[in-house]
Amino acid sequence: MPTNRRPRVTIDQVAQATGVSRQTVSRAINNKSEIDPETRQRVLDAARAMGYRPSRFARGLVRQDLITLGLVIADVLNPFFPEVTAGVLEAAERRGWQVVVYNTGSEHRKELEVVDLLFDQVDAGVAFLLHHDAIAKAAAGNLPFVLLDKGGRAPAVPGVRIDFEGGARRGLEYLIGKGHRRIAMLDDEMALSGEAPNARRELYLRVMGERGIPVDVGWIQPAHNSIDGGAAAMERLLSAHRDVTAVFAYNDVIAIGAQLRARALGLRVPEDCAFLGFDGLSIGELVEPPLTTLHIDKRRLGEIAVEQAALLLAGAGETEIPEAVIEPQLLIRASA
Amino acid sequence: MPTNRRPRVTIDQVAQATGVSRQTVSRAINNKSEIDPETRQRVLDAARAMGYRPSRFARGLVRQDLITLGLVIADVLNPFFPEVTAGVLEAAERRGWQVVVYNTGSEHRKELEVVDLLFDQVDAGVAFLLHHDAIAKAAAGNLPFVLLDKGGRAPAVPGVRIDFEGGARRGLEYLIGKGHRRIAMLDDEMALSGEAPNARRELYLRVMGERGIPVDVGWIQPAHNSIDGGAAAMERLLSAHRDVTAVFAYNDVIAIGAQLRARALGLRVPEDCAFLGFDGLSIGELVEPPLTTLHIDKRRLGEIAVEQAALLLAGAGETEIPEAVIEPQLLIRASA
DNA sequence: AAGGTCTCCGTGAACGCTCACGTGAGCGGT
DNA sequence: ACCGCTCACGTGAGCGTTCACGGAGACCTT
Numbered sequence: 001m002p003t004n005r006r007p008r009v010t011i012d013q014v015a016q017a018t019g020v021s022r023q024t025v026s027r028a029i030n031n032k033s034e035i036d037p038e039t040r041q042r043v044l045d046a047a048r049a050m051g052y053r054p055s056r057f058a059r060g061l062v063r064q065d066l067i068t069l070g071l072v073i074a075d076v077l078n079p080f081f082p083e084v085t086a087g088v089l090e091a092a093e094r095r096g097w098q099v100v101v102y103n104t105g106s107e108h109r110k111e112l113e114v115v116d117l118l119f120d121q122v123d124a125g126v127a128f129l130l131h132h133d134a135i136a137k138a139a140a141g142n143l144p145f146v147l148l149d150k151g152g153r154a155p156a157v158p159g160v161r162i163d164f165e166g167g168a169r170r171g172l173e174y175l176i177g178k179g180h181r182r183i184a185m186l187d188d189e190m191a192l193s194g195e196a197p198n199a200r201r202e203l204y205l206r207v208m209g210e211r212g213i214p215v216d217v218g219w220i221q222p223a224h225n226s227i228d229g230g231a232a233a234m235e236r237l238l239s240a241h242r243d244v245t246a247v248f249a250y251n252d253v254i255a256i257g258a259q260l261r262a263r264a265l266g267l268r269v270p271e272d273c274a275f276l277g278f279d280g281l282s283i284g285e286l287v288e289p290p291l292t293t294l295h296i297d298k299r300r301l302g303e304i305a306v307e308q309a310a311l312l313l314a315g316a317g318e319t320e321i322p323e324a325v326i327e328p329q330l331l332i333r334a335s336a
Numbered sequence: 337m338p339t340n341r342r343p344r345v346t347i348d349q350v351a352q353a354t355g356v357s358r359q360t361v362s363r364a365i366n367n368k369s370e371i372d373p374e375t376r377q378r379v380l381d382a383a384r385a386m387g388y389r390p391s392r393f394a395r396g397l398v399r400q401d402l403i404t405l406g407l408v409i410a411d412v413l414n415p416f417f418p419e420v421t422a423g424v425l426e427a428a429e430r431r432g433w434q435v436v437v438y439n440t441g442s443e444h445r446k447e448l449e450v451v452d453l454l455f456d457q458v459d460a461g462v463a464f465l466l467h468h469d470a471i472a473k474a475a476a477g478n479l480p481f482v483l484l485d486k487g488g489r490a491p492a493v494p495g496v497r498i499d500f501e502g503g504a505r506r507g508l509e510y511l512i513g514k515g516h517r518r519i520a521m522l523d524d525e526m527a528l529s530g531e532a533p534n535a536r537r538e539l540y541l542r543v544m545g546e547r548g549i550p551v552d553v554g555w556i557q558p559a560h561n562s563i564d565g566g567a568a569a570m571e572r573l574l575s576a577h578r579d580v581t582a583v584f585a586y587n588d589v590i591a592i593g594a595q596l597r598a599r600a601l602g603l604r605v606p607e608d609c610a611f612l613g614f615d616g617l618s619i620g621e622l623v624e625p626p627l628t629t630l631h632i633d634k635r636r637l638g639e640i641a642v643e644q645a646a647l648l649l650a651g652a653g654e655t656e657i658p659e660a661v662i663e664p665q666l667l668i669r670a671s672a
Numbered sequence: 673a674a675g676g677t678c679t680c681c682g683t684g685a686a687c688g689c690t691c692a693c694g695t696g697a698g699c700g701g702t
Numbered sequence: 703a704c705c706g707c708t709c710a711c712g713t714g715a716g717c718g719t720t721c722a723c724g725g726a727g728a729c730c731t732t
Binding site for chain 3: 020027033060061062
């Protein structure tokens with residue numbers, strides 16, 4: 001259905017129509033000097049009338065300074081990503097780069113596809129990638145490439161590491177310190193299927209072990225990464241283990257869904273059951289009671305990644321990139 | 337601090353290093369036939385070793401089919417925009433377009449800047465623009481250009497119109513039908529400063545007039561477009577007019593902030609004061625009680641805009657673009 | 673009148689790639 | 703020995719710009 005493209009109007013055609021050379025047209029279009037004001041206007045008028053627009057390809061070919069950054073995220077609709085995006089956009093703008101955005105939904109096929117695209121379309125990439133082979137593929141090509149959230153995995157790839165271990169530990173110890181013993185975990189079903197080790201669940205098991213608190217397997221519920229997913233998981237959890245006193249969620253979105261459902265089912269928060277999220281999304285302030293969570297500076301995360309990409313682009317070796325770690329901070333609101 | 341860029345490795349250099357012609361290198365890189373498997377491997381290895389990556393400019397110059405869409409939004413952090421973005425991204429991906437995103441914060445200077453950038457960097461633009469001159473500038477250039485949310489203003493520019501009048505009327509009449517008479521409005525301070533006529537406020541005044549309900553000027557409070565802004569505006573409103581029974585907000589974000597603050601100040605919702613938002617954001621479900629609102633299909637909005645851009649790109653005149661209107665639907669949750 | 677400056681404009685060349693060809697080597701069939 | 707075919711590869715041209723020049727004329731200056 002898309003009709004055939006209209007043919008491109010070139011600078012030469014404008015030149016011919018105006019009776020000048022292409023260089024003069026170029027001068028007019030780019031607002032340069034060495035051109036008679038009247039001629040400039042004539043050219044501009046003709047250009048507009050003919051629908052002329054310079055080819056960014058031809059331009060980019062000759063002036064090598066236009067940089068495009070590829071930003072790969074999992075889900076625009078998850079509030080986590082817009083915040084990272086804000087950081088990336090800002091840092092990129094400061095450098096005069098433009099940013100093209102790709103959404104993968106963490107689907108395996110899509111991730112691989114996007115990595116391929118990246119090589120063709122951008123000068124550097126900054127990405128959330130879940131699947132091993134997509135990461136490997138991205139790292140293998142010779143495109144400056146930075147991983148947002150590189151878990152313990154993929155040490156060879158430059159990127160920002162979020163210290164999930166430290167964060168989860170702080171959170172769990174806070175819960176335990178408050179006297180909780182029956183602490184359930186609502187895990188991301190994706191992270192569960194992914195090949196990457198899940199730092200949050202591992203830490204959960206480890207800390208519980210350290211404190212000598214027995215963990216019932218039923219306490220770990222996989223949840224779809226969404227409000228509804230969290231709600232459904234909570235309902236499953238409750239039907240089997242009504243006695244849990246605290247819930248540690250994979251992230252805020254799941255935590256919020258869970259807390260909402262728990263309240264709908266008549267539980268008091270935090271008296272009957274406390275909730276602890278992860279990410280520090282601002283929407284955590286909207287629910288009642290406001291969600292206690294491990295806050296990640298997502299904006300900074302995006303900025304750092306761009307800085308690293310800039311270093312890579314400037315010719316730094318992958319080993320020269322300084323390690324960057326983001327430390328989640330316990331943000332006590334009221335749900336736990 | 338950014339070191340000097342490393343020079344670009346060209347196809348000819350790879351060719352020379354491998355002892356073949358550039359065409360053969362091209363065949364290897366692009367996975368084409370008419371090449372010996374062993375040669376291909378040799379070339380690929382050399383390319384990787386030398387850090388070769390084809391120039392997207394040179395490529396784009398010869399094959400004319402790569403399309404880049406520019407998406408201009410006001411604020412990534414406002415949940416309204418990610419939803420639109422999702423629609424745009426999806427529609428663009430279906431067409432094999434890539435999308436570059438610009439954030440303006442609705443700042444006048446930034447809007448003008450971004451419009452300039454657009455002309456250089458993309459093949460078509462889809463934008464939220466608040467300021468008149470930015471819109472005019474965008475429309476004047478000969479870049480296929482579509483306005484997301486074209487208010488009654490700018491009839492010459494193609495774009496999607498959101499029927500704020502119809503929506504606001506439905507919402508207001510619902511409130512009035514519920515018996516409310518002292519209905520305040522929390523308006524966007526930006527839209528107030530902007531030159532564009534504010535359909536929501538106008539409708540508010542008109543409908544109130546039609547129903548013979550006198551409006552106190554103090555009932556209209558400007559609010560910064562954020563949760564906190566809504567909260568602050570609500571507090572101002574309450575300190576002057578404690579007797580309002582309903583609040584009609586410019587959008588959900590402001591409504592949520594207002595409702596949160598009202599509850600914090602001891603008001604019961606909706607008994608003491610009802611709240612009506614605009615946009616239909618999913619975060620409206622998180623607050624207590626869930627926010628009643630005029631729901632806009634934001635995803636569809638993005639999709640339609642891309643469709644129109646595609647039409648324009650295919651050579652359709654601006655007048656041939658079918659009018660698209662999005663109708664806000666009253667979504668009754670519990671806050672009103 | 674000769675020289676010098678300024679203003680305005682045009683001409684190759686180059687950017688890095690792909691496309692449409694052209695070519696030579698190898699091989700089987702007659 | 704010839705034709706014809708396939709396979710692997712190379713060559714010229716062209717995509718649409720900008721950059722570094724070069725040059726013609728107008729206008730001063732001495």
